[in-house]
Amino acid sequence: MSDAALPPAAISLRALTKRFGSTLAVDAIDLDIPSGSFYGVVGPNGAGKTTTLSMATGLLTPDAGTALIHGIDLWAEPEAAKPMLGVLPDGLYSFDRLTGAELISYAGLLRGLDRDTVRARRDDLLAALDLEAAGRTLVTDYSAGMTKKIALACALVHAPRVLVLDEPFEAVDPVSAGAIRRILVAFVASGGTVVMSSHVMALVERLCDRVAVVASGRVLAEGTLDEVRAGRELEERFIDLIGDVSDQRDLAWLRQS
Amino acid sequence: MVAAVLGLKFRTQRHILRREWWRILIVVSGALWAMLVLPWSVWAANALRDQSGDVREDALVAVALVVSIGWVVVPILITGLDDTLDPGRFASFGVRARTIMPGLVIAALLTIPVAFFTAMFVLLCLSWLDAGVTTMLIAVIGALLTVASLVFGARVASMWATRVLASRRARGAALAVMLGSLALVAPLAWVLFRDGLDAVLEYDLVVLLDQLALTPLGAGMAAPSAALAGDTWGAVWRLAMMVTWVIVLLGAWRANIDYSLVHPRFRGAGTRRRDDSIVGAGERQWFANRPAWSRLSPIAATVRARLLRYWFSDPRYLANMLGVLTFPVVFFVVVMPIAGLDARWSFLAPVMLAASIGWGRHNDIAYDSSALWLDVVSGRIGADVMRGRMSAVMAWALPATALGCLAVVLWSGLWAIGLALLAACVGVLGLTLGISALSSVVVPYRVPAPGENPLGAEVGSVGAGLVAQLASSAATVVVLPLVLLPLVLALTVDPRWAWLAAVAGLILGPVAYLIGVSSAGRLYDARSGKLLASVT
Numbered sequence: 001m002s003d004a005a006l007p008p009a010a011i012s013l014r015a016l017t018k019r020f021g022s023t024l025a026v027d028a029i030d031l032d033i034p035s036g037s038f039y040g041v042v043g044p045n046g047a048g049k050t051t052t053l054s055m056a057t058g059l060l061t062p063d064a065g066t067a068l069i070h071g072i073d074l075w076a077e078p079e080a081a082k083p084m085l086g087v088l089p090d091g092l093y094s095f096d097r098l099t100g101a102e103l104i105s106y107a108g109l110l111r112g113l114d115r116d117t118v119r120a121r122r123d124d125l126l127a128a129l130d131l132e133a134a135g136r137t138l139v140t141d142y143s144a145g146m147t148k149k150i151a152l153a154c155a156l157v158h159a160p161r162v163l164v165l166d167e168p169f170e171a172v173d174p175v176s177a178g179a180i181r182r183i184l185v186a187f188v189a190s191g192g193t194v195v196m197s198s199h200v201m202a203l204v205e206r207l208c209d210r211v212a213v214v215a216s217g218r219v220l221a222e223g224t225l226d227e228v229r230a231g232r233e234l235e236e237r238f239i240d241l242i243g244d245v246s247d248q249r250d251l252a253w254l255r256q257s
Numbered sequence: 258m259v260a261a262v263l264g265l266k267f268r269t270q271r272h273i274l275r276r277e278w279w280r281i282l283i284v285v286s287g288a289l290w291a292m293l294v295l296p297w298s299v300w301a302a303n304a305l306r307d308q309s310g311d312v313r314e315d316a317l318v319a320v321a322l323v324v325s326i327g328w329v330v331v332p333i334l335i336t337g338l339d340d341t342l343d344p345g346r347f348a349s350f351g352v353r354a355r356t357i358m359p360g361l362v363i364a365a366l367l368t369i370p371v372a373f374f375t376a377m378f379v380l381l382c383l384s385w386l387d388a389g390v391t392t393m394l395i396a397v398i399g400a401l402l403t404v405a406s407l408v409f410g411a412r413v414a415s416m417w418a419t420r421v422l423a424s425r426r427a428r429g430a431a432l433a434v435m436l437g438s439l440a441l442v443a444p445l446a447w448v449l450f451r452d453g454l455d456a457v458l459e460y461d462l463v464v465l466l467d468q469l470a471l472t473p474l475g476a477g478m479a480a481p482s483a484a485l486a487g488d489t490w491g492a493v494w495r496l497a498m499m500v501t502w503v504i505v506l507l508g509a510w511r512a513n514i515d516y517s518l519v520h521p522r523f524r525g526a527g528t529r530r531r532d533d534s535i536v537g538a539g540e541r542q543w544f545a546n547r548p549a550w551s552r553l554s555p556i557a558a559t560v561r562a563r564l565l566r567y568w569f570s571d572p573r574y575l576a577n578m579l580g581v582l583t584f585p586v587v588f589f590v591v592v593m594p595i596a597g598l599d600a601r602w603s604f605l606a607p608v609m610l611a612a613s614i615g616w617g618r619h620n621d622i623a624y625d626s627s628a629l630w631l632d633v634v635s636g637r638i639g640a641d642v643m644r645g646r647m648s649a650v651m652a653w654a655l656p657a658t659a660l661g662c663l664a665v666v667l668w669s670g671l672w673a674i675g676l677a678l679l680a681a682c683v684g685v686l687g688l689t690l691g692i693s694a695l696s697s698v699v700v701p702y703r704v705p706a707p708g709e710n711p712l713g714a715e716v717g718s719v720g721a722g723l724v725a726q727l728a729s730s731a732a733t734v735v736v737l738p739l740v741l742l743p744l745v746l747a748l749t750v751d752p753r754w755a756w757l758a759a760v761a762g763l764i765l766g767p768v769a770y771l772i773g774v775s776s777a778g779r780l781y782d783a784r785s786g787k788l789l790a791s792v793t
Contacts, residue, residue, distance in 0.1 A: 054789075055786075057634055058633060058634055058785065058786060059630055059633055059634065059786065059789050060786050060787075060789065060790060061786030061787055062786075075786070078636065078637045078782070078785070079636060079637035082634060082635065082636045082637065083636055085634065087630070087634040089630050091627075092627035092628065092630050092789075092793075093626050093627045093628040093706065093707055094628055094631070095563060095567075095625070095628045095631065096628070096707055097566050097567055097570050097571055097707075098535060098563060098566060099531055099533065101532075101533040101536075102533050102534065102535040102536070102566075105533055105535045105536035105559075106535050106559055106563055106631070107631060107635070108536075109535070109536070109538075109555060109556065109559040110556055110559060110560070110631070110632065110635035110636070110638065111635055111636065112555075112556065112636070114555075115536055115537070115555075118536055119536055122533070122536070135533075136531055136532065136533075138531075140707070154631065
């Protein structure tokens with residue numbers, strides 16, 4: 001089969017590089033995320049996950065390398081590539097003087113949807129994410145979990161082909177997490193692609209079919225879940241790859257008696 | 258704890274200077290300026306020594322008055338306090354105000370401005386050199402107490418202002434206080450316009466200063482005069498009042514710290530409910546059936562609706578909106594009458610208003626902070642984003658400027674040049690907003706994040722964004738004569754120039770606005786991957 005016949009990867013990163021001062025945050029990463037996969041990106045704090053995902057979604061200009069979204073160069077043709085992406089960044093503000101409903105409408109209208117579509121999808125999303133009661137209050141009054149859910153709704157509203165989610169389950173309560181899981185699993189089942197970064201290995205094992213382990217701006221392991229964990233728990237394999245805390249000092253003074 | 262707090266402050270500052278070395282230039286130039294000013298204090302003290310005790314007292318009280326106004330107003334309106342030691346940042350450590358207070362007090366006193374003003378006030382005490390050791394001693398104590406009251410007064414004022422602006426409920430109160438203080442200045446202006454500067458200086462000002470000498474504003478500087486006149490009791494009670502005043506200010510500061518340790522600002526006050534007004538934004542555009550070319554695209558209208566929400570609900574935007582009144586109001590109410598300027602000069606006030614609004618947006622996009630990501634990921638929509646942003650500014654700036662023009666024309670009676678003034682102001686607004694649109698995309702810099710102190714600078718950022726400010730000011734200075742020169746000629750040479758002023762303003766303003774906003778839109782797309790990093 002020729003290359004042209006293969007469905008282009010949902011996201012393919014080639015030699016993507018980013019340097020902040022003297023720190024090499026992302027070191028020429030190559031990564032192919034197949035279309036229709038539920039892809040987990042795991043790595044220790046400061047591994048370069050967020051930087052990589054930012055460069056793959058148009059939020060941060062790479063120093064070198066390319067990011068292709070379904071074969072389209074994101075940084076050369078953003079007008080063609082960005083509509084295919086739904087993005088949930090981690091640790092960034094939302095426009096918190098809008099209400100939850102308004103934030104979803106804002107995201108939808110900015111994506112060029114017409115007003116009636118926006119109204120209908122906004123109400124669907126508020127119901128599906130259990131935010132109906134909060135839809136009319138300002139995002140600034142939201143808890144961390146609610147803010148996460150509303151940002152997820154903003155990422156979904158234009159029905160993208162690829163979802164890039166940075167820590168989508170952080171601070172979300174179990175009931176809402178279940179709702180989000182169902183939405184994402186159904187999205188992948190219908191042919192969409194989800195790329196998710198997380199620190200929770202159990203969650204990645206449960207949801208993802210492919211995994212990449214990233215550390216110090218490089219990919220240490222990549223493949224299907226079974227390939228990466230090689231017959232063991234993902235968490236054990238992860239610690240093998242990354243290396244455990246080198247000085248496991250005993251905090252004797254912390255013992256209660 | 259004192260050492261810990263001080264260590265925190267100086268370590269933070271050292272790290273900032275190491276990261277951004279050019280800030281040292283600002284410190285050095287400030288120090289140079291101070292060294293040039295201090296010899297003048299000695300010279301002034303020597304000159305005052307030839308005067309009678311009363312004259313010395315009036316002069317020194319006047320200095321104290323001007324400096325006090327500066328200490329209270331500057332942190333609130335212009336630069337913002339360095340919030341490295343913002344007590345709110347200690348909230349999560351579970352410390353009590355009593356524990357951190359000594360450190361905060363010493364840190365507040367160990368700053369370059371405090372050193373400078375202490376030196377200045379102590380040098381001014383040399384005015385009493387001929388009056389004996391006791392009077393000198395009283396003068397120095399009075400001067401030190403005055404400086405202490407300035408430092409603590411500034412803290413209390415800006416913490417109160419922050420508290421008022423931070424709560425959504427109290428925002429009406431803020432506006433009322435602002436208008437109330439303007440109303441207080443009005444009688445002063447009225448007296449100035451009525452009697453002329455000379456009479457005011459000769460009679461009213463002296464009466465005012467004599468009254469101020471009885472209050473904590475001037476008592477510290479007036480105490481040696483009482484001692485010189487043999488009124489020992491007068492000197493003693495003035496100093497005692499200053500000590501009490503400093504203690505009261507410390508108490509108010511401490512109460513504020515107590516408050517902010519248990520009231521983190523990041524949670525909103527109350528939960529108001531409202532319907533979705535964003536989704537319908539583009540449908541109720543002004544003049545719904547206006548020609549297509551003048552309509553905003555749906556995306557631009559959406560961005561505009563969001564910005565309008567921010568303009569009327571985010572304390573940072575409100576502080577900006579009120580700040581633009583500073584220059585025109587001070588000019589009209591204080592400078593014009595004091596300098597005895599001709600009524601035609603009043604036309605400068607609305608021009609200043611338009612320029613303050615326009616130039617003030619030179620860092621517009623940074624106020625979105627990292628929430629900017631939503632605009633960036635939504636596609637290649639820079640042109641719409643910039644049009645929406647700037648038209649949200651226009652939505653309140655045009656009516657405000659027009660009101661200013663109307664007020665000035667009504668006051669001066671110069672109806673013949675009224676249209677030219679309005680046109681020139683439109684021109685100024687268009688030119689400055691065009692420049693600001695560009696500068697906010699090309700050289701954005703960090704500002705307080707949403708929910709942070711609207712009056713605070715980014716940690717230790719005295720002079721942050723200096724390049725952006727200098728570049729946009731320089732561009733403004735270069736282009737403004739294009740629309741202002743004909744107006745000046747109309748006011749000074751021949752009223753017929755008013756026609757040229759009207760045409761120049763009404764054409765150049767909109768053209769510059771459109772060019773500025775559309776090129777800013779293209780640059781926004783080109784730089785979209787760098788914007789987020791430069792504002793956070």
